[in-house]
Amino acid sequence: AQSVTQPDIHITVSEGASLELRCNYSYGATPYLFWYVQSPGQGLQLLLKYFSGDTLVQGIKGFEAEFKRSQSSFNLRKPSVHWSDAAEYFCAVAFGNQFYFGTGTSLTVIP
Amino acid sequence: EAQVTQNPRYLITVTGKKLTVTCSQNMNHEYMSWYRQDPGLGLRQIYYSMNVEVTDKGDVPEGYKVSRKEKRNFPLILESPSPNQTSLYFCASSLSAGVPLPQHFGDGTRLSIL
Numbered sequence: 001a002q003s004v005t006q007p008d009i010h011i012t013v014s015e016g017a018s019l020e021l022r023c024n025y026s027y028g029a030t031p032y033l034f035w036y037v038q039s040p041g042q043g044l045q046l047l048l049k050y051f052s053g054d055t056l057v058q059g060i061k062g063f064e065a066e067f068k069r070s071q072s073s074f075n076l077r078k079p080s081v082h083w084s085d086a087a088e089y090f091c092a093v094a095f096g097n098q099f100y101f102g103t104g105t106s107l108t109v110i111p
Numbered sequence: 112e113a114q115v116t117q118n119p120r121y122l123i124t125v126t127g128k129k130l131t132v133t134c135s136q137n138m139n140h141e142y143m144s145w146y147r148q149d150p151g152l153g154l155r156q157i158y159y160s161m162n163v164e165v166t167d168k169g170d171v172p173e174g175y176k177v178s179r180k181e182k183r184n185f186p187l188i189l190e191s192p193s194p195n196q197t198s199l200y201f202c203a204s205s206l207s208a209g210v211p212l213p214q215h216f217g218d219g220t221r222l223s224i225l
Contacts, residue, residue: 009151032210032211036216041218041219042219043115043203043216044154044214044216045216046213046214049213094211097159097167097211098156098159098169098170099144100156100170101146101154101155102153103152103153104153
């Protein structure tokens with residue numbers, strides 16, 4: 001069965017520090033990959049997606065992600081975190097017409 | 112404004128009392144989907160619909176029903192709710208162009224089944 005793993009349940013970073021959130025997937029072919037962000041009390045907002053082509057994709061709010069086929073990973077990065085980035089982040093994979101989400105990583109940003 | 116609207120946002124009810132959570136989108140999207148979000152489990156897909164009158168089961172369909180009679184609406188029906196269906200529910204929609212496109216999410220419906 002397809003699965004998405006986000007090994008870090010919670011991450012704390014200082015404002016201005018760099019950030020990397022990990023995502024691994026289990027899937028036979030190259031999947032369609034997404035990162036979403038969820039602020040408290042709100043729905044999910046798309047940060048970026050990977051379908052094919054360049055394995056480094058740029059998203060909104062200064063985020064980027066790199067697809068590494070050999071590692072079945074799609075890690076999210078940001079060079080300098082802002083206090084407003086505190087939220088929950090979800091990695092998602094699409095297989096056929098179904099979507100599979102990771103369990104999420106909660107990000108705390110300290111001043 | 113492009114949006115996915117869910118109602119109600121909050122509901123407390125009792126076991127066995129049928130309820131419906133409505134979902135409506137104004138973007139003329141073909142694909143619509145329901146998810147439930149539980150702590151430590153992330154989001155899990157309940158049902159999805161590729162277009163009017165076309166629905167299919169996701170990962171956790173047991174205890175739920177859906178219908179897609181109009182393109183814009185995709186209600187989630189709990190015919191006999193049970194406490195294990197207490198959760199945060201999200202509706203989402205997207206264009207469907209042969210590939211799974213990013214979805215627009217509603218703001219969620221928090222259900223408590225006593």
